[in-house]
Amino acid sequence: MSLDEFGLIERIRRRAGVRADVALGIGDDAALLQMPPGQQLVVTADTLNSGVHFPAETPPADIGWKALAVNLSDLAAMGAAPAWCTLSLSLPEASPTWVDAFADGFFELADLHDMALIGGDTTRGPLSISITAMGHVPTGEALRRDGAQPGDDVWVTGVPGEAGVALALWQQQRLEVSGPASDAALEHLRCRLARPTPRLAAGWALRGLATAAIDISDGLLADLGHICERSQVAAEVLEDELPMSQMAAQAGEAALFRTLRASAGDDYELCFTAPASVRGQVIESMASVAVPVTRIGCIRTGSGVRRVDGEGAVLPASRRGFDHFPAEGRSTGL
Amino acid sequence: MSLDEFGLIERIRRRAGVRADVALGIGDDAALLQMPPGQQLVVTADTLNSGVHFPAETPPADIGWKALAVNLSDLAAMGAAPAWCTLSLSLPEASPTWVDAFADGFFELADLHDMALIGGDTTRGPLSISITAMGHVPTGEALRRDGAQPGDDVWVTGVPGEAGVALALWQQQRLEVSGPASDAALEHLRCRLARPTPRLAAGWALRGLATAAIDISDGLLADLGHICERSQVAAEVLEDELPMSQMAAQAGEAALFRTLRASAGDDYELCFTAPASVRGQVIESMASVAVPVTRIGCIRTGSGVRRVDGEGAVLPASRRGFDHFPAEGRSTGL
Numbered sequence: 317m318s319l320d321e322f323g324l325i326e327r328i329r330r331r332a333g334v335r336a337d338v339a340l341g342i343g344d345d346a347a348l349l350q351m352p353p354g355q356q357l358v359v360t361a362d363t364l365n366s367g368v369h370f371p372a373e374t375p376p377a378d379i380g381w382k383a384l385a386v387n388l389s390d391l392a393a394m395g396a397a398p399a400w401c402t403l404s405l406s407l408p409e410a411s412p413t414w415v416d417a418f419a420d421g422f423f424e425l426a427d428l429h430d431m432a433l434i435g436g437d438t439t440r441g442p443l444s445i446s447i448t449a450m451g452h453v454p455t456g457e458a459l460r461r462d463g464a465q466p467g468d469d470v471w472v473t474g475v476p477g478e479a480g481v482a483l484a485l486w487q488q489q490r491l492e493v494s495g496p497a498s499d500a501a502l503e504h505l506r507c508r509l510a511r512p513t514p515r516l517a518a519g520w521a522l523r524g525l526a527t528a529a530i531d532i533s534d535g536l537l538a539d540l541g542h543i544c545e546r547s548q549v550a551a552e553v554l555e556d557e558l559p560m561s562q563m564a565a566q567a568g569e570a571a572l573f574r575t576l577r578a579s580a581g582d583d584y585e586l587c588f589t590a591p592a593s594v595r596g597q598v599i600e601s602m603a604s605v606a607v608p609v610t611r612i613g614c615i616r617t618g619s620g621v622r623r624v625d626g627e628g629a630v631l632p633a634s635r636r637g638f639d640h641f642p643a644e645g646r647s648t649g650l
Numbered sequence: 651m652s653l654d655e656f657g658l659i660e661r662i663r664r665r666a667g668v669r670a671d672v673a674l675g676i677g678d679d680a681a682l683l684q685m686p687p688g689q690q691l692v693v694t695a696d697t698l699n700s701g702v703h704f705p706a707e708t709p710p711a712d713i714g715w716k717a718l719a720v721n722l723s724d725l726a727a728m729g730a731a732p733a734w735c736t737l738s739l740s741l742p743e744a745s746p747t748w749v750d751a752f753a754d755g756f757f758e759l760a761d762l763h764d765m766a767l768i769g770g771d772t773t774r775g776p777l778s779i780s781i782t783a784m785g786h787v788p789t790g791e792a793l794r795r796d797g798a799q800p801g802d803d804v805w806v807t808g809v810p811g812e813a814g815v816a817l818a819l820w821q822q823q824r825l826e827v828s829g830p831a832s833d834a835a836l837e838h839l840r841c842r843l844a845r846p847t848p849r850l851a852a853g854w855a856l857r858g859l860a861t862a863a864i865d866i867s868d869g870l871l872a873d874l875g876h877i878c879e880r881s882q883v884a885a886e887v888l889e890d891e892l893p894m895s896q897m898a899a900q901a902g903e904a905a906l907f908r909t910l911r912a913s914a915g916d917d918y919e920l921c922f923t924a925p926a927s928v929r930g931q932v933i934e935s936m937a938s939v940a941v942p943v944t945r946i947g948c949i950r951t952g953s954g955v956r957r958v959d960g961e962g963a964v965l966p967a968s969r970r971g972f973d974h975f976p977a978e979g980r981s982t983g984l
Contacts, residue, residue, distance in 0.1 A: 339690060343880065344795050345727035345864060346694035348787070351685045356673060360680035361736035361770045361782060368774065393679035402695035404738070404780040436695045440702065441776060446738040448695060448769075448782035453682070461678050530679060546677065 324410050324438055328403075331423050332433040337399065347434035349400055355452035360390035366443035371486060373494045376414050378510040379445065380422030386533065387449035388429060388514035389584040393531040395459040395519040396451035398429045403436035404446040410438075421511075429516060459522060459529035459588065464547035468527055468589040470613040471598060473515050475559045476536050476587075480580020481573050482509035501566035512584040517605035522588060525598055529588035535579040540587050541621045547589075550618035553578070556626045559610045578623060589615055658744050658772055662737075665757050666767040671733065681768035683734055689786035694724035700777035705820060707828045710748050712844040713779065714755030720867065721783035722763060722848035723918040727865040729793040729857045730785035732763045732850065737770035738780040744772075755845075763850060793856060793863035793922065798881035802861055802923040804947040805932060807849050809893045810870050810921075814914020815907050816843035835900035846918040851939035856922060859932055863922035869913040874921050875955045881923075884952035887912070890960045891946045912957060923949055 329342050340348035351357060364383045366372050374382075384401070391398050403422075407414070426433065431449070482505040485491035493510060497503040515531070522529060528547055530539045537553065544551050555578070564573035590598050595611070602609035623631040663676050674682035685691060698717045700706050708716075718735070725732050737756075741748070760767065765783070816839040819825035827844060831837040849865070856863060862881055864873045871887065878885050889912070898907035924932050929945070936943035957965040 340792070340794060345724040346692045346730065346783075346785075348728070348792050348794075349691040349693060350789075351689075351691055353687070355685075357683040357685055357691065357784075358680045359683060359734065359736060359769055359784070361738055363738040363740065363771050363773050363780065365740065365773050365775050390679040394682070396680065400693065402693060402782045404695055404697040406697065406699065406778065435693055435782075437697050439697050439699050439778075441699050441778060444740065444773075444775060444778065446697065446780035448736045449680075450691075450693070451680075455684075458674070458682050460674060460682075 324415060327412060327415050328419055331419050333423070333426055333431065335399065335430065335432040338432050338434060341432065341434050347400070349434065352452060354455055356455050356458065358391055358394050358396035358451045358453050358458065359448065360387055361446065361448040362386045362390065363444060363446040371493050374510065375494060376417035377421030380418040380420065381425050381511050383445040383447055384422055384425050385512045385514050385584060387447045388425070388431070388516060389512065389531040391449055391451040392514045392516045392519035393459060393529050393586055394453060395457060395523045395529070396453040397520065398431045398449060398451040398516065400432050400434045401447055401449045403433055404439070405436065406439045406441040406444040408441070408443060457523045459519060459526050461528050461530055461543050461546040464528040464543050464549050464589040464615050465591070466549055466615050466617045467592060468615040469592055469595060469611050470540065470551055470553065470587070470589055470615060471609055472536065472559065472585055472587050472612050473518050473602070473607050473609050474583065474585040475561045476532050476583045476585045477573050477577030477580050478505050478508040478561050478564060479512065479582040480576040481561070481564050481569050482506050483580070483582065484572060484576065485569070499567065501563045504563040505567060509582060512582065514584060515586045515607060518586055518602060518607040521601040521605050525594050525601060526588040526590050529586055532583050532585045532587055533581050535581045536587060537578050537621050537623065543587070543589065544619060544621055548619070550616040551613055551621045552616055553613040553621060553623050555623050555631055557610065557612045658746070658749060661746060661749050662753055665753050667757070667761055667765065669733065669764065669766040672766050672768060675766065675768050681734070683768065686786060688789055690789050690792065692725055692728050692730035692785045692787050692792065693782065694721055695780065695782040696720045696724065697778060697780040705827050708844065709828060710751035711755030714752040715759050715845045717779040717781055718756055718759050719846045719848050719918060721781045722759070722765070722850060723846065723865040725783055725785040726848045726850040726853035727793060727863050727920055728787060729791065729853045729863070730787040731854065732765045732783060732785040734766050734768045735781055735783045737767055738773070739770065740773045740775040740778040742775070742777060791857045793853060793860050795862050795864055795877050795880040798862040798877050798883050798923040798949050799925070800883055800949050800951045801926060802949040803926055803929060803945050804874065804885055804887065804921070804923055804949060805943055806870065806893065806919055806921050806946050807852050807936070807941050807943050808917065808919040809895045810866050810917045810919045811907050811911030811914050812839050812842040812895050812898060813846065813916040814910040815895070815898050815903050816840050817914070817916065818906060818910065819903070833901065835897045838897040839901060843916060846916065848918060849920045849941060852920055852936060852941040855935040855939050859928050859935060860922040860924050863920055866917050866919045866921055867915050869915045870921060871912050871955050871957065877921070877923065878953060878955060882953070884950040885947055885955045886950055887947040887955060887957050889957050889965055891944065893944045
C-alpha cells in the first residue's frame, strides 16, 4: 500500500509532542522556539542507516526508539535537558504500517523526555534516519570532554558491553533482533541493543561534579580516549573493576561479555571523570537517580588509555570500536 | 582513493566558520551555543538526495551550495538571521576530492551568511545531504504563513520559473548541469537551478511589513496555496503581472518559461503578502536590499488560489509542484 505525502506527514505530525516553549511547530517554513533565559543551546546530530547501524530486520518501533536514543544520549553526555528535534526520514516506500510502528517507538521515547518534534522531511530512498536534537543547559554548566584532570577518578554508568554481546550473538545467528527472545536474559541483552536508555537524569545529576563526560557509542576505551585527547591527559582503566553483566552470565555468555566490555559500542552509557574528593557525592547523586555507577580507573598525566590487570600489568590494547568509515560504514561525528 | 574517517572529518571540520556565539563547536558530544536575548530560535531541516533533488551529474560544489541554500531559504522566509547548522552527509565512497569540492560550495554560501557548521556526521550510503539550520528572530517578529488578510497584496521576489526552465532543458538534454553553459543566458538559467540565492536580506527587510511569507520550493501557486490554507483566505494571481524572464527570452525559451513560471519549484524566491497601505514601503525596503519585487495579486476571503488573465477570466489550475511522495520521490516537509 502506498500513501500520498499528506497522509504520511499527517501520521507523524499529529503525534508530535506539545511544549509551551514551541511558539510555532510543524507546518510553517521553520519552527519558532523560546529559549529559557540563562541557558545555552545544546545541539547534536546523528544518522542511522539500515544495515549499517541496525540490522535490516530490526522492528520499526525499535528503529524509531534507537534513532532518537542515540541523539538523546549525546544531550545526556552534555548534562543537557532535551527540548526539540528535527527528523529527516528516508524511506524505500511510503508504508503507513511501517511509519506508524516507527512513530510508536520514536514518540514513546520522545514523550518520556518531553521532546517535541518540530520539523524535518520525508524522502524516498534507502532507509535512513537523520535526527538533530536540541536541548539546553545552564550557561557554563555543560559537561564537556576537555575538563579531565590528573588524579580524577574514571566512572561508568550501567554495564557497558551488553549491547555488544547481543550484536555478536545476532552475528552468530544465535539471537533474533526481529522480536522478543524467549529467554529472559537474552531478551534483556537484545533490548540493550535495540532500545538503549539515554542517561539523561544521570547527566543532569553530574553537573557540577563531573569534570568531563562522554557517551559510549564507539566503545569504552575508544570513548575514554576521546576524553583523554581533548583533555590532554592519560587514563588507566582497571580491567578487574569493569562491571560484570549478570544477564550475560545468566545467558552463559560471561566469557563473550569479558572480551567485549571494553571495546563494544552501542550501549550509550556515560563514561565520566570526577575529582576523588567528590567520590561520595558521585555515588549519592547516581543513587538519587537510580543509575548504577562504577569507578573503573583514574586519570594520569600523559596521553592514551591503558588497561591494567589486578597486578598492575598493562594489557594489550583492544581493537577500537566502529570508527573506520570505509571499512565498516559506521557514521562518524563531525 | 579512500580516506580514513579522521581525514574525512578533518577536511570538513577545519573549514567550519567561527562565530563568537559558538561556545563549543565540533568535537564534543554536542555543540554549545549562546542565544542572543530577546530572540526566538528558528529551526528548519531539509534533505537533498542524489537523482531526486538534483541530477546525479551535478558538480559537488553546486550540491554543497544548494543543500545549504534550501535551508537558508526557509530561514529567509521566516525573516530570521542565520547562525548555525548541522550536516549529515551520506556518501557512497570517501573521496577527498569530492568532499573538498562539496565543502567549497557549502562553505562559500555559509561564509557569505556567517553560518557556522556546529555538528553532524558522515555515513557510507547513497549520496544524501541532511541539514538542520538554526537562526534567530526578534520575539514575535517572525514572518509566518498564517497572517495573510483579505485585501492584502501578494508579492514575489525575483523571477520564479527560471530554475524550472533550466530543469526542463536538462530533461530535454538541451542543457548540461555538469558545468557552465557556453551561452550566457543559458548559464544564468543553469545557475538559478544549481545555485539558488536564499533571500535572507529580503526576509529581514520584510519584518513588520509582510503579513505572511513562504519560500517558493514547490511552485508559486502551490506555495501561495500553503499561505492561503494556513491563513484561511483565498488568493487571486494576475497571470499578466507575473515577472517575465529576460534571460529565458534571450535563450529563446520565453514560451517554455510562461508555461512553467506559476508551477515550477526550486527557485527559492519569496512569496509574501502585505497590506495595500504599505505598498510604497515594500517597494522601498526591497530596493534597499537590491531585491527585485513584483506585485502579482491580492488576498480575498474564501479558499484556494485562482489565476486570472488580463480580462479577469479564471485560467485552469496548473499542475501542483513536487509534493507527490511515491510518484516523484521529492522530499516533503513535516
